[in-house]
Amino acid sequence: MNAIHKRRFLDQIMVMFGREPMKPAQQTERVIKAHALKRMTNKADLQAMKSHMRAHEEKSTKWRNRRWATLIITNLLFVVSFYFDVQLLEGALTASRFVGFHLIDLNSALQVMLAHKHIITNLLIGTGTVLVLWILLGGRSFCSWVCPYHLIAEWAENIHLWLVKKKLVTDAPIDRRLRTVFWVVFALLAVITGYTVFESISPTGILSRALIYGPGLALLWVLSLLIFEVFFVRRAWCRYACPIGLTYGVIGIISPLRIKYTLEGCFHEGDCRKVCLVPHVLDTVIKGRAVDTEVAIGPDCTRCGLCVDTCPTGSLRFDVKGLSRIT
Amino acid sequence: MRRAGKARLRPPGALDERDFLSSCIKCGQCVQVCPVDAIKLADLIDGFGVGAPYIDARAQACDFSCDAVQCILACPTGSLTYHKPDFLPVRDGAQLAAKPILKAKEKDAENTLNLKERIGVARLTRPSTCLAIQGKGFKGQARGPDFKGELRYMAVDRWKPIPIRDHPYDVAECDLCVRECPVKDAISIELVFMPNGTQRKSPVVHEPCVGCGVCEMICPVEPTAIEIVAQEVWKS
Numbered sequence: 244m245n246a247i248h249k250r251r252f253l254d255q256i257m258v259m260f261g262r263e264p265m266k267p268a269q270q271t272e273r274v275i276k277a278h279a280l281k282r283m284t285n286k287a288d289l290q291a292m293k294s295h296m297r298a299h300e301e302k303s304t305k306w307r308n309r310r311w312a313t314l315i316i317t318n319l320l321f322v323v324s325f326y327f328d329v330q331l332l333e334g335a336l337t338a339s340r341f342v343g344f345h346l347i348d349l350n351s352a353l354q355v356m357l358a359h360k361h362i363i364t365n366l367l368i369g370t371g372t373v374l375v376l377w378i379l380l381g382g383r384s385f386c387s388w389v390c391p392y393h394l395i396a397e398w399a400e401n402i403h404l405w406l407v408k409k410k411l412v413t414d415a416p417i418d419r420r421l422r423t424v425f426w427v428v429f430a431l432l433a434v435i436t437g438y439t440v441f442e443s444i445s446p447t448g449i450l451s452r453a454l455i456y457g458p459g460l461a462l463l464w465v466l467s468l469l470i471f472e473v474f475f476v477r478r479a480w481c482r483y484a485c486p487i488g489l490t491y492g493v494i495g496i497i498s499p500l501r502i503k504y505t506l507e508g509c510f511h512e513g514d515c516r517k518v519c520l521v522p523h524v525l526d527t528v529i530k531g532r533a534v535d536t537e538v539a540i541g542p543d544c545t546r547c548g549l550c551v552d553t554c555p556t557g558s559l560r561f562d563v564k565g566l567s568r569i570t
Numbered sequence: 571m572r573r574a575g576k577a578r579l580r581p582p583g584a585l586d587e588r589d590f591l592s593s594c595i596k597c598g599q600c601v602q603v604c605p606v607d608a609i610k611l612a613d614l615i616d617g618f619g620v621g622a623p624y625i626d627a628r629a630q631a632c633d634f635s636c637d638a639v640q641c642i643l644a645c646p647t648g649s650l651t652y653h654k655p656d657f658l659p660v661r662d663g664a665q666l667a668a669k670p671i672l673k674a675k676e677k678d679a680e681n682t683l684n685l686k687e688r689i690g691v692a693r694l695t696r697p698s699t700c701l702a703i704q705g706k707g708f709k710g711q712a713r714g715p716d717f718k719g720e721l722r723y724m725a726v727d728r729w730k731p732i733p734i735r736d737h738p739y740d741v742a743e744c745d746l747c748v749r750e751c752p753v754k755d756a757i758s759i760e761l762v763f764m765p766n767g768t769q770r771k772s773p774v775v776h777e778p779c780v781g782c783g784v785c786e787m788i789c790p791v792e793p794t795a796i797e798i799v800a801q802e803v804w805k806s
Contacts, residue, residue, distance in 0.1 A: 333602050333603075333644075337596055338597035347595065348595075355594075355595050355647050359592040363655075366646060369646055439592065448596060448621060452598060452621050456598055456601060460613050461614040461620050461621075464614065
């Protein structure tokens with residue numbers, strides 16, 4: 244990794260913790276040329292190309308479908324496993340056993356370790372396994388590919404966007420640093436109270452248990468979160484509050500699985516940023532911002548693939564560092 | 571949020587309440603392995619600890635029909651444990667004098683339960699309603715035809731607990747709490763002096779009581795004459 248990419252790598256970590264993305268201070272020689280060439284393109288030609296692209300645009304839902312299927316199947320596996328007593332995936336999302344192997348959610352494990360201040364072997368094994376698994380699978384891909392709240396919030400988001408379009412509600416974004424504050428507060432609460440406070444209000448845990456062990460009144464809390472998101476703040480919980488997302492985001496820093504941006508064909512229309520849960524990670528697609536002709540998207544990206552589906556030019560793709568692209 | 575009222579009966583092997591709540595990851599693996607579905611997860615209105623497991627002994631007690639205390643085995647964080655870590659103190663009277671002998675496997679080479687501490691103690695809270703004290707017998711389904719609770723009856727099936735309603739009783743003098751108690755020497759019918767000087771037969775709880783709650787579940791009077799005082803210690 245050269246100095247420019249290293250700088251961007253560190254910048255993206257800061258962006259994940261809540262800093263606003265900034266114009267890059269340094270760019271590679273080749274990208275400066277590429278940006279310049281793009282600026283020189285004849286306006287009429289560019290407009291013709293864009294119109295041509297729009298005319299032939301095909302709306303894809305390939306990655307969304309794959310992701311929804313994975314999310315639903317994973318959560319159903321827990322349900323079926325208990326219902327039919329087949330011992331395939333026992334437990335809930337906070338901690339489980341996959342054919343006997345301990346799997347423990349990183350944030351839940353962290354809460355327990357901070358609150359209880361004692362770590363037993365099984366807890367360590369389960370946490371280690373999940374750590375390795377999600378480093379390989381892309382960190383926050385846990386959010387979009389597994390978390391049941393993410394899926395429901397995605398549907399609620401569609402209602403919210405429809406209401407915004409009808410001018411019935413307005414979106415009120417919050418400072419993204421709030422999530423980092425929440426993470427620290429929940430960690431401190433666990434240490435000080437000796438109780439896993441976050442686990443009591445985690446919609447991920449509540450939904451997972453409701454699916455497996457039957458619904459309860461705790462679902463009212465999840466419902467109130469969704470109502471808040473529909474009428475006031477788009478994707479408020481996932482964007483500005485959830486410590487699980489930040490925990491997995493940190494893991495994602497060193498994950499080889501990410502979205503890769505290729506500057507060449509991009510028309511900088513910003514379709515990707517409109518569908519993205521975390522549009523600050525797509526700052527690089529803004530005209531003139533890319534530090535190189537190919538750029539890896541940062542760790543706060545949930546690898547949901549909505550941008551890949553949406554991009555009309557194929558400029559955003561899934562990519563495994565060191566391997567060829569996944570199509 | 572914690573209710574000032576009744577303490578909750580936790581699954582066997584549970585750490586002391588505070589440590590239990592700090593270490594439980596609320597995954598429900600204990601719920602999944604229990605052969606009699608004794609373990610439930612707390613809801614929002616059940617006080618501090620959404621998703622933390624508890625046992626409502628009157629509805630379904632732990633009868634140790636898994637023999638090995640499976641819930642402890644399933645717990646990934648050590649909230650339920652065979653071996654309490656050294657730095658956690660043991661409350662006076664919580665420790666069992668000896669490993670409890672499971673009546674169901676009394677004749678086996680290894681006939682004990684791997685439990686070091688009790689989760690509560692049975693107490694005759696309504697002696698005036700106790701059939702044994704009144705010298706009455708009991709005939710019929712212990713908890714009526716609609717009761718869903720299950721119990722392992724060794725005479726019926728060693729490995730399969732059956733609904734209590736499918737196992738009616740006919741006893742001249744009620745001793746259901748004593749006869750169904752899964753732990754050896756934890757409870758017996760004794761002659762006791764009543765406050766007025768007369769002698770009566772009465773169930774008497776002894777030190778080996780682990781607080782499993784089978785006596786509370788099987789007690790045929792309504793409300794139950796005997797109950798588990800959850801998280802209680804043995805006071806001699």
